[in-house]
Amino acid sequence: MKNILNKWNYLGLVKQIIIGLVIGIALAVSIPEGAKSVVILGSLFVGALKAIAPVLVLFLVMSAIVQHKSGHKTNMKSIILLYLVGTFLAALIAVLASYIFPVSLTLKEGAEGFTAPGGVIEVLRTLLLNVVDNPVNAITNANYIGILVWAIILGLALRGAPDTTKMMISNISDALSKIVTWVIKFAPFGIMGLVFESITTNGLDSLLSYGSLLALLLGCMLFMALVANPLIVFAMIRQNPYPLVFKCIKESGITAFFTRSSASNIPVNMKLCENLGLDKNSYSVSIPLGATVNMAGAAITISVLTLAVVNTLGIQVDLPTAIILSVLAAVSACGASGVAGGSLLLIPLAASLFGIPNEIAMQVVAVGFIIGVLQDSFETALNSSTDVLFTAAAEYKNWRKKGKKIEIRKVA
Template identity: 75%
Template sequence: MKNLLKQWNQLSLVKRIIIGLIVGIILALIAPEAAKPIAIFGSLFVGALKAVAPILVFFLVMAAISQHRSGHKTNMKSIVVLYLLGTFLAGLVAVVASFIFPVALKLGEGVESISPPGGVVEVLKALLMNVVDNPVNALSRANYIGILAWALLLGLALKNVPDTTKTMIGNFSDALSQVVRWVISFAPLGIMGLVFDTIATQGIGSLLNYGQLLLVLLGCMLFMALVVNPIITFIGIRQNPYPLVFKCLKDSGITAFFTRSSAANIPVNMTLCEELGLDKDNYSVSIPLGATVNMAGAAITISVLTLAAVHTLGIQVDIGTALILSILSAVSACGASGVAGGSLLLIPLACSLFGIPNDVAMQVVGVGFVVGVIQDSAETALNSSTDALFTAVAEFTQWRKEGKEIIITKKK
């Protein structure tokens, strides 16, 4: 047994995750009732990540800002520009794909007990209110906008305190990072439980009626991940972008696909950025920020499902309105929560652009929840892996300008 555990620990985390994934699928197919208790591993894993992520982000950002050296360059402007550009391009890709491959939906009864935002102004107001949220409440509710705001303010206030205080804050940050590494080491068990629970309880039969819709959604996300993002990466680093793109998809996208939460994947992205040798002053802020505003997958979901409703209802859409939809979906996506299914409740905002009544829009949201087994997983994988990718691109671009060598390290 000891030798078996030793050999297991010598495998890379990705290989162990793949093994856990295969075991989860097999158990869900051959013994869904007998193996039902293993689903708890998935809940425990995601719960542990969600529990530690808010306080980790709080201390990481506060430590990074308080210990920031005057004159030390950061790439936050470049990262934010990349986030916004990627989200807008994702919405544009989805609009173009929806025109080329129009999808019709089967709309039936409305979806009850779901309250979407009333408009873009309401979304923006909610974002601003989250900024001034009570810090304790922000930590308990995992309100990352509020956590970032308070961590930035406290970090600035602590810049002139004695070094001993800064060291203590840094020690807390390092200790929380170690806790996260311990939690992530249980990822194979967690993902085994997650995939087992998904297949055993929901199956894939319900997805067959929405095959074309899923193909358009997943096709757009793959196009962003494998074509648009590599082009953006190449423009920045001026070398083959795919080693970096594939590393981010492998190390971040796989876990995000199964946790279905950008917030829960923040610790994973932090570890990835550290392995890439990026500046902690940058990624300790950009990664949690990306989990909130870098929502390419959400922009795709909003645009595709909205235009599917438009096509179903026979509404004519001109190029100008389609462009406005791309912008609206990008803005709305930035207001999507970093939890499973967060983007679906913003579909009525986009539907309102075409005069689609709320009860019909909520039926589209219902369709989104049906295909969400796959759609939301792929959306989160794109969103979260792109957080790490664009953070790396911004810094590697700076390295290139300074004549430094860019090396994509391999996981040990």
Template identity: 75%
Template sequence: MKNLLHKWNQISLVTRIIIGIIVGVVLALTVPEGAKLVTIFGALFVGALKAVAPVLVLFLVMYAIAQHRNGQQTNMKPIIGLYLIGTFLAGLVAVIASFIFPVTLQLKESGVEGFEPPGELSEVLEKLLFNIVDNPINALMNANYIGILAWAIVLGIALRHAPDTTKNMIGNFSDAISTIVRWVINLAPLGIMGLVFEALVTNGLSALLDYGKLLVVLLGCMFFIALVVNPIIVFINIRKNPYPLVLQCLRESGITAFFTRSSAANIPVNMNLCKKLDLDKDTYSVSIPLGATINMAGAAVTISVLTLAAVNTLGIEVDFGTALILSIVAAISACGASGVAGGSLLLIPLACSLFGIPNDVAMQVVAVGFIIGVLQDSCETALNSSSDVLFTATAEYRRKRKEGKEISL
């Protein structure tokens, strides 16, 4: 058994995940009655990622800030710039695609009772500000990453003049949590097997057929951004073939994000990939959790496409200038989308309010989003999360290029 486990661990994680996907599909087709036994693996995997991620972020960021020396380059400004540019361009692509391929919806009963979307943009911004000053224990319990980041930065600054023994202790905690993360990530094949099984048995794909055109536009935009727009952004910055880096991020971050459907749960996976890419730990320990909060290209696509689908359904005339404003609002709103499954859908009523669409109608559009969420939210999260690593690496490679250093992709 020990030799078998050793050989299994020698196989690359991506290969093991693909094996897990295949096994999950086979089990779903052959023994769907074993749902409870198999789906528990997926629930445990996602639960473990969500449990370890907030503590990991707190200690990594706090230690990175505490160790920071004056004049030390962290490269955060260009990363934030790339996050914002990428999210805006995603919204713009979605608007253009919606004009070229207009989609209408069959609106029925909402079926999303209990959800309370924000009423206007100021509410989103207000929520973000209050999240910053959240109680640290509460922030950890509720995975409020804005609050966790704020407290980690403040504590890190306060600890900059602490004795080296104190900093070393925090560093030891950080290393220990990173080790736990590696243990959890090694369980990804089992977890993803359970998630695939649950998706096929519980949802199937028949419910998606009625929304084929909408899915084509949504997923087409996301694939276009992942395989065309993002590579162009990377090429402009590093002046090298971007596809090895783009495909590695999609393969090693996007696959797990696709199945966990949570940018927050994928933070440990992205941290591990950044380490594998040999990126600066002081930078990625801050940029990755920040990206899980504000780098939301997929969310901008979802908000724009579904809002314009509602506009087309109601026969509202919209010029391109107004739609362009929508892409800006979608980008800003996407930054307030929670890093959990379906987080972007509740911002659709906010965007719909730009066109005077009643809230009850907007909530029916949200219901459509939940129906197609099996694919829409999975692809959205894969795009969002893989872009966090992509843009963090791009900013670092850009700095190396300007310094005349060799870049190996």
């Protein structure tokens, strides 16, 4: 048994996840009734991630602010700007791609149990209410906007605390990060259960029937990850960006793809930033912040699915309206993190821009949940890997200005 465990650990997490994925598919196709018990593995895995992630974000950000040294310059302004530019650019790319490759849908009834926002004012109102949410309630309901705000407030309030208090907060933060790494070690078994449940519930045909929509969605996300993001990074560091891009995709994107949680991928991203030699004072804040507001994948999902229903209904969209949609999708994506259903439940808001009734828009939400097994995985992988990519790009820009050599190839 010990030898088997050693061989299993030697494989590495990515290979283990692939094995779990293959076994889950095989069981779902061959003995769907006889292997129903594996579903509990997926539920336990997701439940563990949901349980630890909100508390993790609270203590990570709080610890980073408490430990920050006065007068130490960070790159937060540049990183936040990159987050905003990247999210808007993703929405714009999705709009343009939907024009070039228009997709129509066969709408069915569904998603009647979900409530969508009524307009931009309601989204902003919800966002502000989330900011002032009770901290215990924010953690309970995974309200990451509220958690982030309370973490910043508590961190600032504890800046003058004794060193022993600061050390305790740092130790709790490290312990929570360690717990997440333990949970992620069980990812292969959890993913086996999740894949089994997805296939036995929706069937492989449910994915294949929306092949053109999936191709457009995933194509936009891949274009953002492999073309647009590298161009942004090149503009910052004036060097070949692909070694850094592939490093982030390999060590952050792949894990996020399978865990489907930006928040639970924070420890993975923090470790990657450490390996890249980045300043902890910057990445200890930018990574949890990115998991909350850096949502390029969500902006793509909102834009593509909205324009899919627009094409289905034969509505003509002019250029100014398309640009407004890009802005609306970007803003909505930033406010959607931590909301159950994430980007999908903001599709009716974007659809209302074209006068589409909520009943029809919610049918598109139902389609989103059907293809979510792939859409959500790619979306999370893009969001999470970009957190590290932009954090590194901002710091490497400063290195370049100071004449410090950026040896990206050594860390790729």
